[in-house]
Amino acid sequence: MQEYERCQQSYRLLQDRRQRLIISIQNNPYHRNELESQLRVVERDMHQLQQQMAAYAPQPMMDHHQQQHHYHGYGPKGGGPYMSPGDSAIGSGVSSGLVSGVQSGVQTKAHSDVAPGDLEQLDSDEIPPQQQPQQQQSFGTHAVSSRMQQASAERIRMTMFPDTIEEGEEAPITQAGGATGQQQSNLHRLAQSTQVLKTAVASLTQYQGSTELTARALPEIAKLLQPQNGGDTSAVSEAAKLLHDLTKKETSYKAVLSNAHVVRTMVQGMVSTRSLDVQKSLAGCIHNMSGDRRGLQMIYNSGGIPCLVQLLISQVDAILFYAVTSLHNMLLHYEPAKMDVRLAGGLEKMVALLVKDNPKFLAITADCLHILAYGHQDSKLIILASGGPVNLVRIMRLYSYEKLLWTCSRLLKVLSVCPSNKPEIVQAGGMQALSRHLGHRSTRLVHNILHTLRNLSDMATKQVCFIITVYMYTSNTFTCTTVLYTCTALWATYNSRRCLNLSMSLSVAFILAF
Secondary structure, eight states, X not given: OHHHHHHHHHHHHXXXXXXXXXXXXXXXXXXXXXXXXXXXXXXHHHHHHHHHHHHHSXXXXXXXXXXXXXXXXSSOTTSOSOOOTTTTTTTTTOSOSOOOOOOTTOOOOOOTTOOGGGGGGOOGGGSOGGGOOOOOSOOOHHHHHHHHHHHHHHHHHHHHOGGGOOTXXXXXXXXXXXXXOSSBOHHHHHHHHHHHHHHHHHXXXXXXXXXXXXXXXXXXXXXXXXXXXXXXXXXXXXXXXHHHHHTTSHHHHHHHHTOHHHHHHHHHHHHHOOOHHHHHHHHHHHHHHTTSHHXXXXXXXXXXXXXXXXXXXXXXXXXXXXXXXXXXXXXXXXXXXHHHHHHTTHHHHHHHGGGOOOHHHHHHHHHHHHHHHTTOHHHHHHHHHTTHHHHHHHHHHXXXXXXXXXXXHHHHHHHTTSTTHHHHHHHTTHHHHHHTTTTOSOHHHHHHHHHHHHHTTTTOHHHHHHHHHHHHHHOOOOOHHHHHHHHHHXXXXXXXXXXXXHHHHHHHHHHHHO
């Protein structure tokens, strides 16, 4: 009797919770899926409690009237067996779970010869299948709460870790309002953060694994760079391509930098191989390594500068590009490289490259020459002996690429302070070539040209006077720096020739400036 009352109390609690869930579904359509899932759990628990209540219910004594109507004793008075709560009470929305009535499809048996005292000895086989009670020890509010927590934990697991979903198991919908809803649930937002963290951990693991694998494989790759078996270069070519790909990726690139033997093998293989494909791949490796300070130091310590200078005579444009850009990075960011380039004959080979027709390639080459010639008189004389002024004037005359014009004008400005280079620049037509760009929109280019004309003023007095005066009358953009360069050039010309007309031009310059 106590078990029956306890089941009734639990059943009433579940009824109240079920009613609240139904109201919540009507008021919160965005969370319908989650609420319906909870409702199904509550209804299942109510069904099990009904079966327990049917088992623990007190058996009434049969009177003569009940015997005439063949009453069994396992259902309510005046009706047949209990109907399934999932089919009647819960499915129809009726709050009560004990609904009496005759269920079609279940044939009852008459036991008119059974005495009231023997009613408890009936076999379970004589009870309809839908009403056989499941013998459970206890099923109260604690068990209901445990089942709800387990269902919620399973839903969170499947949402946040979809990899754990077994085959045939349906993933829950975590987006409020269904798949087309615009509002996301808290669980969905939490799942997104979890996936981001999981991806980051996987990437970190892959990063470490890739570095370790590359470090183990590098010695074997270095052996392949040294061809054997009659000079067959197929293995060398594949190894060089593999190294080129490894230096493009950050993970494997760090492993390459940590192996000085491999870097030294690449540097030596650039000049020792006869295969252009191998040479191109290895030059690409050195080019990729020249992008940071540690790579520059590794190239320098491995004797890479003389090898790169040797590549400046290559007939393959890609190899030339890799060599020049690598040397440019060395000259810009590694001071000891300047002297090594000079000693390796880099100046002569770079001046010879000024006959190329690629503007961007010419700009990098001219910038390398400027870095080497700035503040170094011997480098200026080597450029002069190699025909540098003539090629630079030709570039200023033929090209319009602003960066190329700027780098060439910077180099001419440095060479124009050399007494030996001045006559060569003027004789090659440098005054006219420079004056063509005085009206350029690039201020830095115009400043370099005016500075160069000032340096050349003592070699071509009349030309400088005419060019600067015309520029001052025709130019619409004056800055303090422009006026300073112009007046300085006129003043230098005036001091060198003591011309009265130039003093008038100087006065005009100040008037136009202010």
